[in-house]
Amino acid sequence: MNQGFRTQRDAPLRGRNTFGVTAHAPLWIEVTTPEALAGVLTWPEVRDEPFLVIGGGSNILFAGDPQGAVISLRARDIRIVEQSDQHAVVRADAGVRWHDLVQWTLRQGLNGLENLVLIPGTAGAAPIQNIGAYGTEAGEFVHAVESMDPATGRVRRFRQAECDFAYRDSRFKREAGRHLIVALELRLSWRPRLRLNYAGIAQALEAAGIDSPSAQDVADAIAGIRRAKLPDPERLxxxxxxxxxxxxxxxxxxxxxxxxxxxxxxxxxxxxxxxxxxxxxxxxxxxxxxxxxxxxxxxxxxxxxxxxxxxxxxxxxxxxxxxxxxxxxxxxxxxxxxxxxxxxxx
Ligand SMILES: Cc1cc2nc3c(=O)[nH]c(=O)nc-3n(C[C@H](O)[C@H](O)[C@H](O)COP(=O)(O)OP(=O)(O)OC[C@H]3O[C@@H](n4cnc5c(N)ncnc54)[C@H](O)[C@@H]3O)c2cc1C
The missing domain is CATH 3.90.78.10 (UDP-N-acetylenolpyruvoylglucosamine reductase, C-terminal domain)
Structure with missing residues (x-):
């Protein structure tokens, strides 16, 4: 990947979607840098054909083969870019696994994402359908989304209010094909504001004997509930x-x-x-x-x-x-x- 990208023709997608269905991409492109991505977008088979961006393939059903190239964004850096006594802004590249991002923020002592633990997929896809679980939506914590316009290769920054987040929806979902999300910034709090009044969280904490839980305790409790309720895509x-x-x-x-x-x-x-x-x-x-x-x-x-x-x-x-x-x-x-x-x- 020394040029920042890697390609594969007639690429199998079975291991690249959590349904595990068979499909093939005429061209698979893994990209690690925004500069390489801007270059890839000028290739005729990307510029002139419909292409698909894929993250973890956990919110996609391949009912047939994609018509054009499939682009996978692989940059995976996470860092704090701004902080005060109360908050920090965490920036994650699109290719970071969402669950890793949640765990990383919890390890820093940041609060907010604990109810969104164990959701498969990438940070780049999280704003698309404004992922949500256990009474929380990712959009609540979005500070900014950076997206590359495929037509121009220019990166545009969208503040939270410009993302039009709604229930499993956002401007990025409604304007599919016009946004390649390259980075996500989340504004998280150093102080806990736990949400425990949702399906079984309080009961799970009580069963574990925890009466003043930390955000990590809540994440662990929710992870336990999710494992019991949802089939693991690795197995089914x-x-x-x-x-x-x-x-x-x-x-x-x-x-x-x-x-x-x-x-x-x-x-x-x-x-x-x-x-x-x-x-x-x-x-x-x-x-x-x-x-x-x-x-x-x-x-x-x-x-x-x-x-x-x-x-x-x-x-x-x-x-x-x-x-x-x-x-x-x-x-x-x-x-x-x-x-x-x-x-x-x-
Ligand atoms: C077991 C399981 C549990 C789940 N639980 C939840 C849940 O609790 N809550 C919830 O909201 N969802 C849940 N999901 C759905 C899924 O995890 C999320 O929608 C996740 O955000 C999808 O991420 P992904 O990287 O796999 O996206 P993909 O499936 O790869 O892509 C989804 C869509 O986003 C687009 N996209 C992906 N990356 C980018 C990018 N960088 N730029 C532009 N467009 C992009 C794709 O083109 C596609 O339209 C669950 C899925 C599974 C398998």
Whole structure:
């Protein structure tokens, strides 16, 4: 990689997506420096063809082969770039593994990312869908996102307010193809502000005998809960939640809750809207543990589609469509994929 990049033609992608489905990239390009990336963007097969940026491949379903080059950003530096008595700004290159970044910040004594522990993928992808878990979203801590414009090779800096973060959404997701995120800066606090009132955290800490937890204790407790609930992609291919929790008008949520009193309903970002539990809707349609060939729904979580071995991306997509159709028919609620589908239109 002495020029800052490495290429491979007809590159297998099976080991490069957490579903573990077979696909091939006509050209695979690993890039380690912004300068090399700017150069790669001028190559005709990148400049003139649609290309895909990939991080850890944990939020992608290859329902077919990508049409053009696949670019993987490999720079992996993490450092503190600004600090005061109260806060520090941590800068991570796009290729840093998100979980490593969380652990690094906790080791420095910084607080904020503890509830986002063990989410697979890279720092560069985190702002794309504003990753979230256990009552926290990455966007809350974003100080700035640096993104290279593929058309010009210029790096632009977006402050938090310019990122338009929303539930599993951001301007980077809405403007796909216009941003190559090269670095992420997070503003974290030296003082703990723990969020423990979410699904099982307090109970897990109590079970471990911890009554005044540190951020690391919270991260460890959440890691334990996640390991018990979510299948490990190393053993059973999956991409975490396949669908977003649907956001509906409050009146629709209330009407559904009258018919189905057990349906979990959460606050949404806007007061006139509510968020429904997609897992509950799917479970109510009887899908948990379902299997068609090697494409299935996890036993432990109705939102997680799994590859039992040799399922193709197209088979997983077909199953996802059947799940969404059944939820639509029974509840008149439309499910949308959380992940990006390549090689097919949802
Ligand atoms: C077991 C499991 C659990 C999960 N749990 C959660 C969870 O709790 N919360 C949550 O929000 N998500 C979760 N996910 C989904 C996933 O981990 C996140 O969406 C993660 O941010 C994806 O990162 P990635 O690097 O793998 O992105 P990829 O899958 O490689 O890419 C995802 C999208 O981002 C784009 N992209 C990637 N890197 C860049 C870049 N540098 N610049 C521009 N675009 C880029 C890609 O083109 C693609 O559109 C889970 C996934 C798994 C497998």
């Amino acid at each position: 291919g999956n991409a975490g939640s396949f669908f977003k929790n649907p956001i509906v008008p409050t009146a629709v949520a209330e009407a559904l809750q009258e018919r189905f009193p057990d349906l979990p309903v959460f606050a949404a970002n806007r007061p006139e809207q509510r968020k429904l539990s997609a897992a509950w809707l799917i479970d109510a349609c009887g899908w948990k543990g379902h299997r068609t060939g090697d494409a299935g729904i996890a036993d432990s979580h109705a939102l997680v589609l799994v590859n039992h071995g040799q399922a193709s991306g197209a088979e997983l997509l077909d199953l996802a469509r059947r799940v969404a159709d059944s939820v639509q028919q029974r509840f008149d609620v439309m499910l949308e994929p959380e992940l990006r589908v390549i090689g097919a239109v949802w």
